[in-house]
Amino acid sequence: MTETTYPAGTAPVKAEYLLYVEPRPTPDDDVAEGSTKRGDDYRRPDDGSDQRRGGASRNKLTKEEKKAQRGANKGRKFGKVRDDLELCWRIASGSICEFGEECRFTHDIPSYLAAKPKDIQFPSTIDILDSSPFIKSSTGESNETQENGMPVDQSTICPVFAETGECRHGLKCRFLGGHVQKDGSGNLVLIVDEEKKARSAVSAKEVNFVTPDVLRLLRSRKVCHEHFYKHDLNEFQYPSPLADAYLKELQLANNEGGNGSNLHIHSGSGEAGVATVNESMEPMDVLPSMNTSELVSRRIGGDTSLQNDTPDVPVRFSEKKRLNWVGKTYLAPLTTVGNLPFRRLCVDYGADITCGEMGLATSFLAGSKEEWSLVRRHPSESIFGVQLAGSKPATMVPAAEVIAKECAGNVDFVDINCGCPIDLVFRTGSGSALLDAAAKLGKIITGMNRALGDIPVTVKLRTGVKDGRNTAHKLMPRLGSEFGVGCITLHGRTRQQRYTKLADWDYIKHCVEAVRAREADEDLPSVPIFGGGDCYSSHDYWSDVEQSGCDGVMIARGALIKPWIFTEVKERREWDISSRERLDHVKKYAEYGLSHFGTDTAGVNTTRRYLCEALSFQYRYVPIGLLEHLPARLNDRAPAFRGRNDLETLLASDDSRDWVKISEMFLGPAPESWTFTPKHKSNAYDSQG
Known part of the structure; x- marks a missing residue:
């Protein structure tokens, strides 16, 4: 029997299921996220022939072909479909x-x-x-x-x-x-x-609904927090006394030529866990003229006179909730697809920790209804966090305080995004740009720790900004010991690298060792550390944990392609899930979408849109029963193959019209006025809609 030879990086599908060996084009996740880089510029001829271009340009896309076939469909619009006659x-x-x-x-x-x-x-x-x-x-x-x-x-x-x-x-x-x-x-x-x-x-009832009155208060702000230092603190309609006090301290420290270094929270016990107010600070209307230590003493001593005329007293670091996440599975915050229905589905499969989609601090403070919808939580999410992105204490700290007030008791942690590589975010100084701004990040973390009370602050970061210049091993030991972070997540790639190379788990191990050494030197409790990158199976998960010394792996693309990966991890097995089981989870996603988005015409088609978004990742799954050997690898490109039955073949289709067809099984025929534009150009079809 002749053994099939596969091009490098190709999923080894058994010969009886192959339509042709050469891998079909894979959507470029880099480009779809806004990168200026390109991935693999090679493709199989569209006509299915074996014809190649000669010389150095053999089988290589021309500049015009690259522009036409690769990248993201930018400016996608998904208008709401409503009833022809609308009932009150x-x-x-x-x-x-x-x-x-x-x-x-x-x-x-x-x-x-x-x-x-x-x-x-x-x-x-x-x-x-x-x-x-x-x-x-x-x-x-x-x-x-x-x-x-x-x-x-x-x-x-x-x-x-x-x-x-x-x-x-x-x-x-x-x-x-x-x-x-x-x-x-x-x-x-x-x-x-x-x-x-x-x-x-x-x-079954979702929580963290923000009332219209709160949104109106936020929208009525007279000035922007980005220009906080230039305006009167009392001009804001929504009260944020803890943020006001902290930003006042930063303002005074800046005016006096200091750098605010005395504001850092330390992990030790006692009063070292509280940053004291600058003694030269003028009294504010919202605070009595005493420092934070005196406020703490009076509150602990039972002085009830402070209950109505002061903000909540900042807690000591030792009073923060400790995150005991060893052995727990963590679904990464995912833009667009990581919505509440998808998180519910992953929880059903065994995800212990979930985090909402990245929200911009400025949009929270502007009272954006869409941004505040990102904090909604389902009761099935046992450990739930909110992720914030921003570049200044003047926006991040007030946003954290508002979240703590409006979602009291229903948010377990707030995560700071220090890893987003998207150009639009990076250029504002947010996301992975904070990796090169440790002092500013420290002020953000310190202020958020005060504003959030006992809610822990966590940080998600990358190994560095530029290739060959990893910096996380210098920053990470400071996050817990100096700034008071409750958990650290490290994605094993630089900002520049994006998804073009494999995650560097050896470097993740180096960073974990640096953090543990600092904790041992200073006799500090261990902060949970989660690694991330290229985890696609139970084998990957447990190998990464053993190799790196991490407490767990944050799963992102692996969960998008196969949400049942959490079951595999929990049960330490590779699941050859059947097509009927996969369609059953599509049905469950539709149920969860209708519960979240609504069962009226608009809600049905919003559910349809996000179901198609989910299918735009899940079609990339190659059933393990079709593979020559295990484990499957995340970055292997699939050749064209047929499934073990018609349903498995349909679920593997990269034609976006088939995703719409699958949605119609549960949500009825799509309206004539409704179209779905995939995120990736490689899945778009001119004949559609």
Whole structure:
């Protein structure tokens, strides 16, 4: 038997499943993140032939071909798809609209229901087939209507009602038949399952909702925190006394020609854990004229006179919550795809620690509704954090204080992004730019520690900014011992390197040893350290932990491609997951998306958009049962292959139209006005939409 020869970096698919050996183009994650670099500039001829260009340009893309075929689809727009006739949401939920006839939405329920698309049929697991049409109900919709023309089919199931006992979208729900019944007059009445509603209030209700009043207060700020030092501290409408006091100290230290070095938090016990107020600081309206040590003494001594006229007293470092994360699995904060429904899915598969998508401190302070939606947490997320990006104490510290107030008790840590390589972020001094600004980073961490009370501050960073100039081994020992960081995560690549080379786990080990040596010298408790980079299997995970001495591995792209990696890690096995099991988790993602984004027309198609975003990564998974040998490697490019059945082949398709087709199995046909533009150009098709 002749052994198949594969080009370097190709996933070794068994010969019986191969369509051709040479790997198909892989989306360039660097370019899609905004990099100016390019990855592999070679490709297989589009016509499937073996023709090569001669000489040095053999099989190499021309400049025009590179521009046309590689990179990201920039400026993607995903407009909301709404009902042709929009029903007032108050009327839809059975309430009374205070605007009456002046409401800009219709109150005519029969007309709305007559114009509304038919109910979507949400299939059960037993309806999923291994071959086309994959779902027994081929259209994905019910064809039944009530006698008055209302498109309601009471055989359908509303996944939100099934989980929570009620559906907040009422008559606007696209699965309406699952929670309505007729009254004596033949009118539709919404059903509420009070028992299930009571149970789900704890187990299924999301938290960290920020009220419109808070957003209005944040938007009413008269000046920008970026120009904080130039304006009166009391001009802000949203009160942030701890941030104000800390920034005042920095301002005074700068005015006196100092560098604020006396503000660092140390990890020792007692009063060394509290940074004291500069004695020359003028009294502020929000603080009595005493230093922080006196405030601590009076608070500990039970002086209740401080409860109403002072901010919460900054805690000692020793009073911070200690993060005991050894042995826990950690899902990285992921832009776009790492939303709440995806995190829920990863939790189901065994993720212990989750973190929201990166949010900009300036946008939080500007009262951005979209930014504040990133802090939403599901009760199933047992350890949940918020990630902040910013370049100045004047924005990061106030943002941390607002998060601590508005999400009290529902945020376990706040992570500082010191690793984002995107040009747009880097040029503002945020993300990985902070790696070369240790003094400023120290001030940010110190201020955030004060503003967050007992909530720990964690830091995610890269090995350095430029290739060949790793600096993390110098910075990391300071993060815990000088600045009071509760956990450190190190991605084993530089900012410049992006994803073009393998992560350097030998250097991660060097950094871990540097931190542990400093902790031993100063008799400090150990800070959890997580490594990151190229983890794609249980074998990778445990090998990386053993090799580096890390407490765990933060998983990013590996989880995007195969969310079940957390099960593999927990059970220390490689899971040859079946296509039906994979489609079942697609169904579960759709359920979670509808619960989060809504079951009305807009919510269904927002769920569809993010499901397609998730599939734009998951199609890259090569089933391990198709491989010649294990373990699979993250950066191996897949050749064109067929699956063990039609469903497995469909799930491996790199055609974005097939991702939309998969979404239609659970969310009904996509509206004619709806299109999906993939993040990567390599998956876009001109014939689409």
